[in-house]
Amino acid sequence: MKIGFLMFDDLEELDMVGPWEVFTMAAQLRPEAGIDCVTIAADGGTVRCAKGMRIVADHGFADAPALDVLVVPGGRGTRREVENPILLGWIAEVAPGCTWVTSVCTGSMLLAAAGPAKDRRIATHWAAVDLVRGRGDAAEVLEEVRYVRDGNVITSAGVSAGIDMALWLVGEIWEPAFARKVQRAMQYDPAPPYAGEV
Template sequence: MGLIKRVGIFLFNGVELMDFAGPYEVFTAANLMAPQQYFDVFTVSAQKGEIRTSNGLIVKADYDFSDCPQTDVLVIPGGDIRPELISNDAISKWIESQNRHTEITFSVCNGAMLLAKAGLLKGLAATTHHYFYDKLSEIDLSINVVQKSRYVDTGKIVTSAGISAGIDAALHIVLRIFGEKVVLHTIDIMEYESTAYRNDGNK
């Protein structure tokens, strides 16, 4: 349990703030007042420069595709995902390349569409924001789109529903990797009351 897990969070213009900030908070909160560091959390964008979130906040990623470390947990948030983003081969190839070595690849909200485009959801159960069930199926008809679930865990791939569900799924990942004691410490730090992280994602 002494190994620090590297968490890389992908950012893009139009990213939904809570989709990445929620998991970022979870993974960094696990480290606060803890006996060791559990997660090294960083952000990644396709190119260097400013990123404007869907609600207008300007952020800047720690790395871009050219210098990003290999991740243990890859987080793909959702947001204003336009057709040109879905069809961007460089993004799909980067996600697929990172996924070869991750312990867990995790999407929030309609970020699942980017996983689908990279071929990572083929034949799997997955979920997304309820507005995007049909769009996810359109990208890959082999996906079993699970409705009304906070998250779906198929092992290597974890997909969550919209926005706040990303917090539950991230807590579930903390529980999976480091166990009960660390996740209870994390929710205590966050003063978070939902128990959806431990009930297979069912609402």
């Protein structure tokens, strides 16, 4: 199973590395599943994320492998990339060959603009709901949800919500018991709201 993570400058770090941790942990726990995670940027090379982290892409658009799952992060860079015909065209080209097309945060805006999430129910970061709604590409932009599935498109709210979305997808592809093993291995056991004073 080939899982591709789209990258662009100013993507939000945890939008990408949260799901990356889920899927790579699944690969460690179930090597026979053949899970292979790759990073893809338009021209390959290094991407500078929103908070300064730099990540080197495994592939450019020209040499990216066929994907089973596409993960599109959000972040400030989506405001620029939603007007980028090359990036949107690549999403539109590869998405039909994917079993699952996913996003975190404002990555859903890219999926809606490119076509895979057009006229579907999507989620995004709470602070970007009006921005995404204002574009008019989605049937509905949901609030107060961690993630939503509409067909084979799964979009999640912001930042940490991508972890929940990826864990759900692991459970859907394999089984919920395996997703729980992945969650335990990551020691991901959130207890919102902030409980530091308890």
